[in-house]
Amino acid sequence: MDLDNIASLEYFLPEFILAGTILLVIVLDLGIKNKRALALVSIVGCLCSFSATVHLYGAPGGLMFHRMMALDHFSLFFKLVTLSATILVLWMSLGSREVATLHQGEYAALLLSSALGMFFMASATNLLMAYLALEMVSITSYILTGFLPRNRRSSEAALKYLIYGAVASGAMIYGMSWIFGMTGSLDYGQLHATLFQGNPNRLALFIAFVLILAGFGYKIVFVPFHMWSPDVYQGAPTPFTAFLSVASNAAGVAILLRFFFPAVSQLGPDGNWRFLSGVEWPQFLLVVSMITMTLGNLSALSQQNLKRMLAYSGIAHAGYILMGAVVLSNDGLQAMLFYIVVYLIMNLGAFLVVVVVANATGKEEIEGYRGLAWRGSAMPAIAMAIFLFSLTGLPPLAGFVGKFFLFAAVIKQQFYLLAIVAVANSVISLYYYARVVKVMFLDFPEPSDSTIELDPSSATLLGLLSVMTLVLGIYWGPLVSFTKQSLQFFTN
Amino acid sequence: MTDHVLSYMAFFPLAGAVAVLLLPSSRPNWIRWTSVIFTVPPLLLGVWLYFHFDPNNPGLQFVEKFAWIPSYNIQYFVGIDGISISMVLLTALLSFLCIFASWGIEKGVKGYYALFLLLDTGMVGVFIALDFFLFYIFWEVMLLPMYFLIGIWGGPRREYAAIKFFLYTLFGSVLMLLAILALYFTSEPHTFDMTQLIAQGANYSTKPIGMWPFDQLRWGFQHIVWMGLFIGFAIKIPAFPFHTWLPDAHVEAPTAISVILAGVLLKMGTYGILRINFPMLPQATADLSYAFLGVLGTWNIIYGALCAMAQKDFKKLVAYSSVSHMGYVMLGMASFTPQGINGAVLQMFNHGIITGMLFLMVGVIYDRAHHREIEGFGGLAAVMPVYTAISALAIFASMGLPGLSGFISEVLVLLGSWQKSPVLTAFAATGVILTAGYLLWTVQRVYLGMTNEKYKLMPEINARELFTMIPLGIIVIIVGVYPSVVLDLLRASLNQLNQVVIPHLS
Numbered sequence: 001m002d003l004d005n006i007a008s009l010e011y012f013l014p015e016f017i018l019a020g021t022i023l024l025v026i027v028l029d030l031g032i033k034n035k036r037a038l039a040l041v042s043i044v045g046c047l048c049s050f051s052a053t054v055h056l057y058g059a060p061g062g063l064m065f066h067r068m069m070a071l072d073h074f075s076l077f078f079k080l081v082t083l084s085a086t087i088l089v090l091w092m093s094l095g096s097r098e099v100a101t102l103h104q105g106e107y108a109a110l111l112l113s114s115a116l117g118m119f120f121m122a123s124a125t126n127l128l129m130a131y132l133a134l135e136m137v138s139i140t141s142y143i144l145t146g147f148l149p150r151n152r153r154s155s156e157a158a159l160k161y162l163i164y165g166a167v168a169s170g171a172m173i174y175g176m177s178w179i180f181g182m183t184g185s186l187d188y189g190q191l192h193a194t195l196f197q198g199n200p201n202r203l204a205l206f207i208a209f210v211l212i213l214a215g216f217g218y219k220i221v222f223v224p225f226h227m228w229s230p231d232v233y234q235g236a237p238t239p240f241t242a243f244l245s246v247a248s249n250a251a252g253v254a255i256l257l258r259f260f261f262p263a264v265s266q267l268g269p270d271g272n273w274r275f276l277s278g279v280e281w282p283q284f285l286l287v288v289s290m291i292t293m294t295l296g297n298l299s300a301l302s303q304q305n306l307k308r309m310l311a312y313s314g315i316a317h318a319g320y321i322l323m324g325a326v327v328l329s330n331d332g333l334q335a336m337l338f339y340i341v342v343y344l345i346m347n348l349g350a351f352l353v354v355v356v357v358a359n360a361t362g363k364e365e366i367e368g369y370r371g372l373a374w375r376g377s378a379m380p381a382i383a384m385a386i387f388l389f390s391l392t393g394l395p396p397l398a399g400f401v402g403k404f405f406l407f408a409a410v411i412k413q414q415f416y417l418l419a420i421v422a423v424a425n426s427v428i429s430l431y432y433y434a435r436v437v438k439v440m441f442l443d444f445p446e447p448s449d450s451t452i453e454l455d456p457s458s459a460t461l462l463g464l465l466s467v468m469t470l471v472l473g474i475y476w477g478p479l480v481s482f483t484k485q486s487l488q489f490f491t492n
Numbered sequence: 493m494t495d496h497v498l499s500y501m502a503f504f505p506l507a508g509a510v511a512v513l514l515l516p517s518s519r520p521n522w523i524r525w526t527s528v529i530f531t532v533p534p535l536l537l538g539v540w541l542y543f544h545f546d547p548n549n550p551g552l553q554f555v556e557k558f559a560w561i562p563s564y565n566i567q568y569f570v571g572i573d574g575i576s577i578s579m580v581l582l583t584a585l586l587s588f589l590c591i592f593a594s595w596g597i598e599k600g601v602k603g604y605y606a607l608f609l610l611l612d613t614g615m616v617g618v619f620i621a622l623d624f625f626l627f628y629i630f631w632e633v634m635l636l637p638m639y640f641l642i643g644i645w646g647g648p649r650r651e652y653a654a655i656k657f658f659l660y661t662l663f664g665s666v667l668m669l670l671a672i673l674a675l676y677f678t679s680e681p682h683t684f685d686m687t688q689l690i691a692q693g694a695n696y697s698t699k700p701i702g703m704w705p706f707d708q709l710r711w712g713f714q715h716i717v718w719m720g721l722f723i724g725f726a727i728k729i730p731a732f733p734f735h736t737w738l739p740d741a742h743v744e745a746p747t748a749i750s751v752i753l754a755g756v757l758l759k760m761g762t763y764g765i766l767r768i769n770f771p772m773l774p775q776a777t778a779d780l781s782y783a784f785l786g787v788l789g790t791w792n793i794i795y796g797a798l799c800a801m802a803q804k805d806f807k808k809l810v811a812y813s814s815v816s817h818m819g820y821v822m823l824g825m826a827s828f829t830p831q832g833i834n835g836a837v838l839q840m841f842n843h844g845i846i847t848g849m850l851f852l853m854v855g856v857i858y859d860r861a862h863h864r865e866i867e868g869f870g871g872l873a874a875v876m877p878v879y880t881a882i883s884a885l886a887i888f889a890s891m892g893l894p895g896l897s898g899f900i901s902e903v904l905v906l907l908g909s910w911q912k913s914p915v916l917t918a919f920a921a922t923g924v925i926l927t928a929g930y931l932l933w934t935v936q937r938v939y940l941g942m943t944n945e946k947y948k949l950m951p952e953i954n955a956r957e958l959f960t961m962i963p964l965g966i967i968v969i970i971v972g973v974y975p976s977v978v979l980d981l982l983r984a985s986l987n988q989l990n991q992v993v994i995p996h997l998s
Contacts, residue, residue, distance in 0.1 A: 389636065394662075395629045404669075411673040419673075423666035430662050434639070434655055442643045442651050477561050 001062030008064035011071050013052040013121055014079060022112045028416030029105025029341040042108040043090050046115075050083045061490035065185050068125040070490045077255040077486035078122030081340060085247035088348050088461070090155045092182025093239040095221070095458035097359045101120065102147055102237065111146075111243065114140040118251035122258075125491075127186040130255055132170070134215060136166045137251060141244060144296060145236040157235025158227075163226040165218065172215025178208035189491060195264060195276060202278040209281045212259070213288075219252030222292040222318045230299075233311035238358060241307060242351035245314045246344040253321060255334060260325065262489040271330040272413075286326045290421045293319025297428045302336045306354055307364050307434060310347070313391060316429060317343055323406050323422060327413040330487060335405035337483040342390075342402040342472060348467035349387040351379050352458065360452045366436055376452045379459065381440040383466045388433040390469050393426050398472035405480075497541060498554050498570045498620045501534040502508055502550040505612035512606045520601040524591070527605040531588045531612065535849070537585035542981075545577055550673045550984040552622065552687070560626075565683045574985025575766050578841040579619045579759055586755045586848055587612045593852055596859060597746065599647060604645055607637040608748075615756050619763065624684040626670050628665070634757070635661055638749070646744040653737075653744035660727050660737040662919035668724030671717045675772070678713070690771045694907075698775045701979065721769055722784060729818050731788050732795055735994055744813035747855030750807070754814045754843040754851060762821045762840055766833075770825075771992050778996035781826045789822025793923035801930040806857075809934060810831040810850045814892060816923060817843045817898075823920055824905035828994055832908020833986045834979055839901035841978055842889075842971060849886035851962045853879075856957050857938075860950050866934060871943030872950070879953035880913045880939050882961050889968045891925060891931045897971035906910030960998035 003011070014310050024045070025038050033040065051077055061072040069075070071206075074349040090108065093099040094295060099107060117136030124130040142165065144159025165227040180186055233241045260281075265273040275282050296316030303309035321343070323335035352363065357380065373381035390399035403426065410419045454462070472479060508530025515522050545553060555571035572580055590608070599603050614637070617630030643654030676682050679692050699714040702746060706716070727734040738758075742750050765785070770777050796816025803809040817839070824836030856879060857872070859863050873880040889896040892903075902924065910917045971978055 128810055195937060305864060321974070394636065395632045400632070407669065408676070411670065412677050419670055423670060426666055427659060427663045431655070438643065438651055438655065439996050442654070446582060475561075477563065 001060055002067060003055065003062055003064045003406045006064055008069075011056060011059055011062075011064060014049045014056070014083075015058070015116060016113060017045060017049040017052055018119070021049070022109050022116070023111065024291075025105055025109045029109075033074060035104040038108050039090050039094050040106050042112055043087055045112070045231065046083050046087045046090070046272070046430070048126060050080065051086070052302075053079045053083065061488070063125060063490065064123075067189065068129045069120065071123070072490035073486045073488040074121035074254070074258065074490075077337060077483070078126070078250060079119050081250050081344060082115050083120040083245050085113060085250070086349070088344075088465075089239050089243040089247075091457070092121060092348070092352050092355055092460050094237050095359070095455050095461075096237070096239050096355045099239055099353070102149070107144070107147065107237075108267050109142045109353060110144050112142070113238070114243070115247065118254075119368075120237075121251040122254040124255065125188045125258070125263075127179065127188075127191075128239070130259065131173055131215075134172075134219065134255065135169060135387050137219070138169065141165075144240045145232050147240070148235075148237055151374055155235075157232045157310060161228050161232045164225070168214045168218035168225055171211045173484050174485060175208045175211025177197060178204060178211070182208070187310065189257070192263050192491070195270070196266065197483055202276075205276065206279050206281060206284075209264075209279065209383050212283065212352070213256075213285075216252055216256040216259070217288070220249055220256065220321070221252075222288055222317050222322060223295050223315070226249050226292070226296070226315045226318075229315060229352075229418065230308050230311040231315070234305055234308045234364075238307065238355050238364075241310075242348050245310065245351070246340075246347050249314070249318060249321075250340045253340060257308065257325065257336070258489065264492040265328065267330075268306070273328040273330075275328060282326060282328055285322060286415070286418060289322035289326050290418060292316070292322065293422060293425045297425050297432075300432045303432070304365055304367070305438065306366050309366070309436075310350060310354075313429065313432070314347070317347075317391070317424060319425075320403065320406055321428050323415075327409050327415055329413055332406075332409035334480075334487050335402070335409045336404050337486055338476075338479065339402040341479060342398040343485070345465055345468050345472070346387045346390040346397075346399055349383060349462065349469065350391065352462055352465065353384040356380050356454060356458055356462070357452065365413040366439055369436060369439045370443050370449055371386060372440040372452065375445045375449055377452060377454050379462060380452055382438060382479050383462045385437050386466050386469055388436055392430045392433045396470070396473040396477070398469045401476050425491060496556055497537050498572065498616075499556055501537050501580065502570070502613055502616040502620060504530055504533045505609040505616070509606045509609035509613070512602060512609065515602065517602040520598070523601050523605050524595060527591045527609060528588075531584075531591055534584045534612075534616065535588045538581045541572075541577065542581060545572075545981060547574070547980045548984055550574065550988040551936070555622075560623075564625075565681065565685070566625045567623045567685060568626060569685060570617075570620040570626075571622050572620055574982040575837065575989065576763065577981050578837060579756075579763055582618060582759070582841055583612070583615045583619060583756050585963070586751060586844065587615070588961065590751050592956055593748040593751060593855065593960045593967050594746070595956055597800075598631070599646065601831070602852045604641070607640050610639065611637040611752065615752070615760075616741075618760055624675070624686055624689065625726060626684075627686075628669060628672060630758070631668075634663060634664075638757075640755075641749045642741055642745045645746045645749070648744070648778075649740065650744045652671060653740040656737045656783070657741040660734065664724035664727035664734075667720045671720035671724070674713070674717050674720075674966075679754075686768070686772070687751045692805075692837060692857075693772060696773060712776075712858045713772050714776040715780060718769055718773045721773075722765065722780075724771060725764040725769075726730045726788075728764070729758060729822065730761070730815065731784075731818075731822065732791050732815075732989065735792075735796075735815050739808050739811045741820060742806060742814070742851075743807050747851055747858070750811075750851040750855075751848045754847040758814060758818055759840045759844060762818070762825065762836070766825065766837070766989065770989055774993045775996045777993050778998070782913070785822045786826035786913060786916050789819045789824075789826060790920045790923075791943065792816060792817075792819030792822060793920050794926065796900045797923050797926035797930065801926065801933070804866055804932070805853045806866050807851070809866065809930065811852060813850070813927070813930070814847055816845070816927060817847070817890070819923070820902055820905045820920070823909050823916065827905075827908040827912040828990050828997065829911050830907040830983075830987055830990065831904045832912070833990055834982055835901050835904025835908055837982050838971075838975065838978055839898075839905060842897040842901045842968075845967050846886060846889045849882075849891060849961055849968070851955070852961050852964075853883045853886055857950075858951055861947060866937050869938045869941070869944055869947065870941045872947065875947060875950050876945050876952050880956070882953070882965055883939065884935065885965050885968065886961075887931050887935055889972070891928050895969075895972050897975070900975045901974060926963040
């Protein structure tokens with residue numbers, strides 16, 4: 001079903017609600033004294049958008065706005081993921097002292113704009129649309145990274161992010177121009193037809209794909225486009241770092257999958273995808289994935305700042321997630337979607353603990369977590385242990401199930417070397433995650449360490465995320481069916 | 493009630509962990525007694541199992557099975573047979589006694605008992621799980637509590653010991669995970685059900701893979717999977733060269749945890765090989781077990797004994813004696829004779845009981861003297877006669893004195909392996925002499941001779957400590973005099989297991 005501009009509007013309700021909320025927040029910001037209310041308004045807006053998105057599950061799939069965007073289960077899945085991340089991050093921001101010092105109206109509006117950009121990233125079916133969506137997310141991210149007033153680290157991070165981002169998107173649009181030159185089209189559907197029917201130059205295509213990968217890889221954070229991430233993670237306001245680590249990563253995966261799977265691969269009847277023959281892009285991705293996870297984990301080993309460590313751990317996780325794409329099978333893609341949901345929960349949880357501890361102590365160094373379990377409420381320490389062990393991939397926690405599906409997909413397609421590299425990396429990662437757990441539980445606090453207090457709202461969120469991490473580790477049947485169902489692209 | 497005996501045994505302690513968490517931490521005694529209350533039912537159920545287990549049935553008994561995650565064919569599937577029953581009983585008994593052995597823990601009592609009970613669930617679960625996925629979950633569930641129990645309540649180098657244990661075991665288990673997935677995708681329809689995976693044994697190719705070094709070794713898919721599983725299990729046993737975590741973990745762990753580590757956790761390695769490698773991959777077992785079980789086992793016996801002899805720390809000596817004694821289990825398994833394999837499993841059981849006693853024995857003097865230097869004691873027999881008597885029982889049992897349980901299993905192992913390889917058996921037999929050497933030397937230095945002035949007034953072993961050791965002592969004597977009480981349970985299943993592998997031996 002191809003929809004024109006007017007007919008598309010009916011299916012554009014989630015975006016409208018989100019855009020309306022952004023405007024409402026900006027207007028309310030002028031008059032309202034209690035800035036916390038703005039975050040609550042944003043949360044309500046996101047919830048409305050969420051329910052509107054859920055309602056679209058009944059709608060027939062199709063291409064909207066003259067084939068600019070797809071309406072299918074795949075895009076709906078990523079919209080729900082983005083909204084969940086936004087809601088959780090806004091909730092997290094409510095309890096953050098760091099965010100309380102900012103211009104909260106603008107903070108919320110920018111966060112929501114970023115989420116809106118991610119909506120477009122998830123559904124774009126045209127290279128130009130994809131580029132614009134990516135830029136929308138990038139620009140809001142640059143601003144939010146440098147949002148801490150009079151903070152040199154934050155400003156430096158923002159500048160670094162901007163420069164890297166400009167280079168990456170420059171490379172990407174250059175790659176897109178090659179594709180356009182070879183096929184005469186920006187539309188995924190036509191591009192697919194031309195590539196598979198004609199006989200384009202394989203080397204030129206390979207180069208174009210690698211250039212495009214620079215732009216996507218910069219969002220997903222894989223090597224060698226990862227250099228910005230440790231500085232940005234460390235410098236940005238913590239709740240936004242959390243947002244960046246899960247939502248931005250997920251949107252990057254969405255745009256990557258939609259381009260490299262339905263647009264330039266073909267799905268066989270056995271559930272395996274066939275990439276354009278003669279283009280060694282999957283092998284390239286295989287190497288990238290292995291290097292990414294190894295480099296991320298090895299660099300994380302020696303970090304002293306927890307946010308920085310989580311940045312490197314995020315790089316490693318990007319490597320794990322990529323495994324699902326390397327194997328070119330529906331099982332792999334499904335495992336990626338599953339992992340994104342699980343990663344969202346456990347990583348946001350870990351950042352929430354960072355926020356809670358920073359509120360009480362102002363410290364983000366691992367040393368500031370000394371004896372956390374024995375300083376007032378033990379809940380943050382226990383929750384952190386759950387999240388970190390889940391990130392390691394230990395059962396019975398959600399992270400294990402996520403890794404299990406990824407490994408299963410890899411073994412099924414007989415990529416044994418990749419599987420071995422990945423499990424070896426899991427063992428390495430245990431070392432640095434366990435180091436934090438060690439500091440929290442095995443070391444004892446010194447008299448100078450302040451006690452940790454939990455406000456009820458953060459405590460509720462922390463409880464919610466820990467319980468979800470546990471429950472998804474034991475009973476994940478519904479989530480698997482949901483991801484299976486979400487793996488439906490509308491192409492034409 | 494009786495339909496779900498095994499589940500009750502596994503999950504009672506978990507319920508106990510939750511109950512303990514709900515109690516106020518200001519009442520340590522409530523917590524301790526609650527833990528007792530939740531470990532008694534598994535023990536009583538274990539006794540019930542002992543009397544209702546049909547020893548002539550080689551198949552699975554007390555089976556429970558229902559779908560867990562149907563889309564991936566993952567089931568909750570538990571049951572026991574002759575391979576596992578002795579381990580389940582051992583776990584129930586040692587967990588119960590270790591609650592008492594932990595009475596002296598004062599720091600973070602609530603956390604300690606909650607983690608201990610969680611560990612208990614994991615241990616029972618491993619021995620009863622028959623679905624590979626479930627098995628792996630239980631296997632890993634033990635890791636976390638163990639890390640904290642060693643890391644928080646352990647000795648001076650506890651942090652190092654805890655992370656070393658954790659990393660070693662995780663390394664082994666991820667290899668195991670890959671092997672499990674490889675088997676899953678080879679089976680048709682894909683399944684984690686161990687009984688079905690065994691039935692599909694013919695699917696696991698033994699054709700050598702044309703890639704170096706596998707073409708030289710003549711290893712096929714089956715051999716590689718075997719090795720993946722074996723390394724995972726060998727780390728737990730621990731077989732040389734994966735044993736280095738053991739002395740650290742045992743020495744740093746609190747007494748009760750050392751008992752659990754040596755008594756139960758080490759057995760999981762050999763249990764896993766018997767439960768999984770033997771029936772599922774019989775050809776690879778036949779090809780590889782001489783080198784990796786027989787030779788390594790013999791090496792474990794001698795190497796462990798020599799290391800034990802060189803130790804100055806009493807607990808480390810006991811730890812290395814475990815390495816040595818687990819070697820007998822491996823050697824017995826590699827023989828594929830009825831005596832050998834029955835002796836191996838009996839040795840697993842006996843070693844659990846005897847080493848448990850030995851660690852409790854070390855714990856008693858450590859609690860009093862706050863050090864474990866063998867040379868620092870002397871003449872304790874005069875000061876603590878009751879303690880010395882019961883220690884002597886444990887030490888002589890460990891040495892393999894006729895009439896005590898260790899003797900029976902070691903003789904069975906040696907009898908069995910003689911039929912297979914007199915050379916290995918001859919080497920292994922020298923281990924018996926070395927064992928007698930280091931143990932008697934220890935008796936001489938700690939219990940006999942001049943009494944050390946410092947310990948003239950050392951209080952005698954108390955009632956609680958006696959209560960933890962006496963049941964084990966009684967079992968040592970009963971099994972030593974009349975081994976059929978245990979052997980009868982094992983025989984049918986183990987002989988059937990042997991028959992699976994024997995046709996593949998060249």
